Amino acid sequence: MSFWSSQTLRSHLPSLIEPFNADQIQSASYELCLGEEIYISALPDTPLRERKKIILKEKETVAIPPGQFAFLITSEIIKVPNNALAFISIKFKFKSSGLINVSGFHVDPGYSGKLIFAVYNAGPLNFHVGRGERVFSIWYADLDKADENPRNKIGYDSIPTDLINSPDLVSSLPYLVKRLDDMEKKIENYSVKQAFVFAIAIGVLLSFTKPIVDIFIQPLLNMLKSSLPIY
Numbered sequence: 001m002s003f004w005s006s007q008t009l010r011s012h013l014p015s016l017i018e019p020f021n022a023d024q025i026q027s028a029s030y031e032l033c034l035g036e037e038i039y040i041s042a043l044p045d046t047p048l049r050e051r052k053k054i055i056l057k058e059k060e061t062v063a064i065p066p067g068q069f070a071f072l073i074t075s076e077i078i079k080v081p082n083n084a085l086a087f088i089s090i091k092f093k094f095k096s097s098g099l100i101n102v103s104g105f106h107v108d109p110g111y112s113g114k115l116i117f118a119v120y121n122a123g124p125l126n127f128h129v130g131r132g133e134r135v136f137s138i139w140y141a142d143l144d145k146a147d148e149n150p151r152n153k154i155g156y157d158s159i160p161t162d163l164i165n166s167p168d169l170v171s172s173l174p175y176l177v178k179r180l181d182d183m184e185k186k187i188e189n190y191s192v193k194q195a196f197v198f199a200i201a202i203g204v205l206l207s208f209t210k211p212i213v214d215i216f217i218q219p220l221l222n223m224l225k226s227s228l229p230i231y
């Protein structure tokens, strides 16, 4: 297996990547841009009707909050011939700010479509990405011969709904933080109530203790005292 050099990419990619731009060939790889759709996993109090894909205008940016998961789609349609395989990744400058690629890393022989990246913002700050930004890289490599079992399923042209449903079920970091806050509030309320009930109970107990001592205990003590021999 050999990886395609920049020269090979320049000669093969115009028929494999749509739209193709020779400037996006960088050191034996091709840079892919963020497309028009993005899906960010919902924050805990996001109403259901707002849990939807964001359609970005040209160059529009969007923020992926810390601890949130997102699906990004490429703007390019990518083809991989049957005698090749491709590898994909997020560019280092994005990774170094905490954006982690949690999805796969290869494109099958015979694939044709856009690529979807599942990412996670593991950094401490909002992560801004913009439509048209060169966020991903792809490398092509030759197989020893054309694959006899290439991919024949249609590739992605948008972020599918079944993918969107899954991250909302995941306990993302902000969701867990909210649950922890709610729990703390409940415990605080419970402690205040408990202290109140305890104070009332002590008051009631004290108000009953004096008459009981006066009526029952004191006469007994007096009796004991008077029955004791005096030396």
Ligand SMILES: O=c1ccn([C@H]2C[C@H](O)[C@@H](COP(=O)(O)OP(=O)(O)OP(=O)(O)O)O2)c(=O)[nH]1
Binding pocket: 103, 104, 105, 106, 107, 108, 111, 114, 115, 116, 117, 118, 151, 153, 156
């Ligand atoms: O991060 C990734 C990884 C792969 N792909 C594309 C290219 C790949 O050829 C295709 C299928 O990938 P894979 O076979 O790893 O996924 P799968 O979950 O097995 O999908 P399927 O059941 O459709 O084969 O999806 C992406 O868009 N993003």
